[in-house]
Amino acid sequence: MAGSLPSFGGEALPPRVAVAFSGGRDSTALLHAVWRLAGAQGVEVHALHVHHGLSPNADAWESRCRAQCRRWSRRGAPIHFQASRLGLAPPPGASIEAIAREARYAALADMAHAVGCRLVLLAHHAQDQAETFLLQALRGAGAAGLAAMPAQIERGGILWCRPWLALPREAVEAYVQRYRLGHVEDESNASPVFARNRLRLEVWPALSVAFPQAAKVLGRAARHAQDAAACLDALARADLQTVARPGGGLDIGALRALGEPRLRNVLRLWLHEGSGHPATAALLERLSAQLSEDRPGTWQVVTGWQLRCRRGELQLRLQGAALGRGAVPDSVAAPLRLRIDGAGWFPAPAWSGGLQVDVVACGGVPLSTLGWVELRPRLGGEQFQRAAGTPPRALKKQFQLAGVPAWARDGPLVYDARGQLLYVPGLGLDARAVGDCEGGAAPEAVDGGLRVGLTWRPEPAS
């Protein structure tokens, strides 16, 4: 149980162990458990704390964690406390959780390397795992996402372990009570802005009453997904051997012969490994549909990579600097969300520009229908309607008709929360989103409120 740590693959603790110590309840309990065990085993313990710079209380948390380690050190084996300050300033619309998580793991890895620790323990428990599984399911994830968190994984020369991943949250709570451990409360854990908090505070209480085994069985489902993801990866690697051509491209005939699910599976691996970024489900769907037609074509993939279909071969190429300012910047790995809640300037630094939103008398979109919008790269195949009464046509065609030069065609496409294309730099608002402001408008456009126009502006070259 929580009073003793599970073994690590049957081995004793290594001579040096690090615990990722936020000062919260779970990592306080884990650090305490490791400290008690380490004293008996003569293991050197390091507590690694990351100060994200996001909360006004972060200084106090760091001081409290440091003081806690000092107190325990006086009573037994020493705990070496390390802290790293990040000072994150996420751009508007960016996922604070995702940015903080990525920066946190990088800081933990740096600290662990600096003190010579190859094992870092994280205090996630069974409910954390179940929540991760559900959140992934609610995002429409496949096997790799549903696999949630691994109990242990080697990354960057460090073994990241979650020894309590199968332990019920209640067991950790009981441990904390038994040893009367004080801990910090992160006020952001109560904010409904974060999906995990909404799930934890609003959904989980009802779910666990209706399904008392929820945490346990969802953890089991995550382990099934881990197996499935491993099998899919092995299959993709085997298939890649059969479809790869000597120059690194893929044989389209051989791809087609695999059938659609295996074709998407192998493309997912090839695109991820080739570009360093995961391919979206939408891109994979589009590609598998277009490859079945055997037409030459070029598609822009996120992060500045381009896919070309030539002479029966699919090639992945990095777009050159020759594309100029219009090229999709390398840092755009995923669609970027912006919350448009009024007129003004909404910067999108990852795209080296921003959206100007202005109130207009007629011809704009109702402000109330905007809310969250998504900035996405062109993937190819989009349809755009230039004016009411004209048919929607391929975006490429519309650019040609409007005389938009090639270098100006790679700005972000702006979509609304339902996935409707709203705005294209160089072309303006899609007529389907505008409706008719004199009456007879599209139903969603009639609200009697403010109407706004959108303009994409690249940042001035420095």
Ligand SMILES: Nc1ncnc2c1ncn2[C@@H]1O[C@H](COP(=O)(O)OP(=O)(O)OP(=O)(O)O)[C@@H](O)[C@H]1O
């Ligand atoms: N700021 C941080 N510094 C060091 N480790 C952290 C930090 N935030 C999270 N971790 C590690 O990641 C685990 C899971 O993170 P999560 O955000 O769920 O935890 P928490 O709410 O900060 O607190 P806890 O899990 O300790 O109750 C933590 O248990 C801890 O091991």
